[in-house]
Amino acid sequence: MRRGTLVWLSLLALPIVVGAVHGLIDRRFASPLTEVPWPPQGPQEPATTAPRLRLPQRAPPLTYDITARLEPRSKRIKGRLRVRFANRTRAPLSELRLHLYLNAFSSDKTRFARSSGGSHRGRRAGEGGWIRVETPQLDDRNSEHAQPTKLTSRLTKRQTSRLTTALSAKRLYDGTVLALRLPAGRAIAPGSVAALSLAFEAKLPKIYARTGHAEDLFMVAQWYPKLGVLLPDGSWHCPPFHANAEFFADFARYRLRFTLPTGFVVGHTGALTKRRVLAGGREQELTLEARWVHDLALCAWPHFVERRRVVDGVALRLLTVPGRGKATRQLDLVAFGLRELGRWFGAYPYRRLTVVDLPASARGADAMEYPQLFTIWYPFGAPQAVRAVDEVLLHELTHQYFQGLVATNEVREPWLDEGLTTFVSGLLADRRFGARRSFVDLDPLAIGQVAKNQLHQASGADDVPIARPAARFSTWRRYGSAVYGRTAALLYSVGSLIGRRRLLQGLRDYVQRYAFAHPTRAQLVAALARAAPEPTRPALAQLLQAVLDGERPYEVTLSCERDTLVLDRGELRLPLTIRWRRAKAAAGDPRGQATTHPIEVPTSGPARLRLPAKGLLDAELGPPERLPLSVRPLTRRCSRRDGSWGAAARLTPLIQSLLGVVTP
Incomplete structure (x- = not known):
């Protein structure tokens, strides 16, 4: 059965089944006790609008300059990359590590393939992909060596990027991480700036897990060699790619020159600063620039229909499927979400945001966030009363704050992004559609966010703590129910303890203080404690520790x-x-x-x-x-x-x- 059909059957069956449960409960209580309502659950706005978020004035830690070409027939991208970085630690740096994410799709034996069981969110793996790196060179302008130092010769052309033993490079974790050892005497001194240059070739997989191709659509994500995160102790955070985990990277300035056929409409991170027509009109070269972002992604398809709108100084761009008929609904919802998030946490600091509504053939890439870009999927005929697709849109929009701006470590602490995003997007849905019917609104059957999260978290995470690395969850279901559902439920409980307004003030403080700073659990807990009334702080600390670290529900x-x-x-x-x-x-x-x-x-x-x-x-x-x-x-x-x-x-x-x- 196709996933789209399964989704529709689920959407139709869900209110019927929930209604049956509610009916059984209500028959037990012929005169429901809830005739006199409890205190309202709807979110209260902070007393004042949050200060505007602004991009830092200093230069970001990294600078990427990439030139690449998409070859649609072969599903390949060929390019060159130069990344400039500084050794911000106190120790000499003798090794570099890079992510080569696409090698996770090179066989069914990789860690990603094994941990996913050959599928991701219900979609089966298809044709594989890979990435190769050639001739990486280091240029250290602050050293006595003025000429670039060649780290390796040309790598072998096998799909898995196997390195010969004679080279000072090592392939780790099924080729998803590349370690480059600097020659003796060429360690990068503390405070020095260096640049790594290399050539690469990537083969995009058939879409089933975020990135790849589907017919003539290309979701170009995690597609280039990406430098790991240099930690203060001089080590690299560059872990293997696990199916439960997403991504973590340093902020950077990007400049990309991307060539592809002229017929493609492209959604992308950053600003389009130049477009050139090449090869007698058959090709186009797009120059994209972005600063203070931690990734750059593109989505290209010849058939996209484009709609635009400006909301509070942000240029919204929607790319959707011809004839789908949901553009106004989607743009209205994005505009609503941007305004509310701006009031709660600070105005969105970038000038552009692109939303890509994917065709059904590319559903493996939907519901995914990138800086200044996110993907969704609205099926044809999606009724207004079924809010699940609207909630996904609000969820991906909210990621622009917690994944895009705050940028916590999604590998080590996935709950800090996914859990907070689930909670806040639930508040947005409650505010937009009503707290009792913000997930399904089919009178007389209705489901709100609290009920939905309770059912979500009940699907298998009762015996695992929330605060653990993504790879330590044994299944995707346990990961989702704990990281998404249980974290959101925890924040609802925090709001009931310290007050919803105080909770939003604590989250505002967290976003305002730690935007562009990669905070951890300690910073979030401190922000919530500052916002909490003094008498509630002991209970708050007990609640957070018990749920984040406890194994019992x-x-x-x-x-x-x-x-x-x-x-x-x-x-x-x-x-x-x-x-x-x-x-x-x-x-x-x-x-x-x-x-x-x-x-x-x-x-x-x-x-x-x-x-x-x-x-x-x-x-x-x-x-x-x-x-x-x-x-x-x-x-x-x-x-x-x-x-x-x-x-x-x-x-x-x-x-x-x-x-x-x-x-x-």
């Missing part, structure tokens, strides 16, 4: 036992409220008339509480926004009557599987 269970409420709440002590109903005797009416009574649960005391409730009829634990980490919503209500919990519980795994198809 946070679960609460409410039971009704005669005239007693029993609450099992585990190790965390979040402020909660139980609303229970007392039955009044009435002739001929077994339910009787009920009165509702609140109980404020103390934050101290044992893990298991027994609370008297004389005349207990049924009860509900809340408020819901303080319980998103509890992935078993059926345990938050209880009644002295029998109900249909078993059937509802059996439907929950099906909902989780459907969410795995339609969420990022």
Whole structure:
């Protein structure tokens, strides 16, 4: 079955299945306790608009100058690259390391292929790809050597870029990392500036995992030799490419001259500063420039239809499929998201942003973020009431802040980007569509972000901490449910503890302080602590540590036992409220008339509480926004009557599987 068909069946089935579960729950509570609403869940804006984000005035750490040519028939790119960098450490630098990501697709034996099982997000691998490097040379203008030093001779032309033993270069991790050893006496001194020049040839794979070709479409991503990140101790962060992991790189200035046939419409990172027509009109050379970005990607297809709009000084460019008919909906949503993100965290500092709505043939490259560029997929006929595709758009847009600007390490701490992005894009969806129906809005069936995240995180990550490297998650499902769903649920809980406005202020402080700085967990925790009211800080620290590092899920269970409420709440002590109903005797009416009574649960005391409730009829634990980490919503209500919990519980795994198809 084609993935597009599966997505549509999932979108249609999801509200039906969820509605069935809700129906079973509601039949247990003939008069729902939620007739009187809990405090509203919608996001509150910070009191003031955030200061504008600005690009740093200093030069970025790296400078890339690339010349490349796309050959559509052979699916190859040939080019030359020069990257200028400084040794910012206190030790001499005797080795360079570069990512050669495309070699992950060179066989079914690479670490990426093995860790993915030959598929990625439900898409099977096809024709492979590779990248070769030739004649790398080092030019150190600050040394006594004025002439370039040749590090290696021409490499062999095998697909895996195998190096001969006579060369001072070493192929690591299935060829996805290249280590270049400098000659004796040519170490780069601390504070010195050097430039590495090389030629390369890349064969793009058939698209199934972000990059490659699909018929006559080319998603040119992670396509050039990319310098690893030089750490303060003089070592390189240049790990093997794992299927769960994404990317981490230093900020740079890019200048790319890219040649391809004139018929292609190209979406890209950076500004188009020059276009030349070559070869009698058959080719075009595009000159692209960008500064303070950590990657450069392109998407080229002859059939794109282009729409433009300017939003608060940002030139939006949408490339979409002819006849799809979603351009206005998409541009409206991007404009809304940019304005809200600007108010919350600071105005988008770049002048351009390109959105690429891919054809179905290229779906393996959709839902992916790059600096000043992201990809989506809107199927033909996508109804307004099914928000999953809109949510993906908001998710990829939000990445422009947490992946594009803050730029945390997605290999070591993927939750800092994906988790924060999931939470903030959920707030955007709530604000745009309403908190109770921001994922699916098919009256009378509706699903909001909190419910969606609970089901997402319940799909297999109960026994793993959130704060771990991407490669340490045993499956993609566990990675997704922990890094995306559970992190978002944690932030909802933080918001309920310290206040939603305070949480947004903490996230604003984090973005404003650490844009372009590659922060870590410590910086985020410190920003949230600064924003939290003093009395809540101990509980906040306990909550963050327990969920980020703990292997046990946070679960609460409410039971009704005669005239007693029993609450099992585990190790965390979040402020909660139980609303229970007392039955009044009435002739001929077994339910009787009920009165509702609140109980404020103390934050101290044992893990298991027994609370008297004389005349207990049924009860509900809340408020819901303080319980998103509890992935078993059926345990938050209880009644002295029998109900249909078993059937509802059996439907929950099906909902989780459907969410795995339609969420990022």
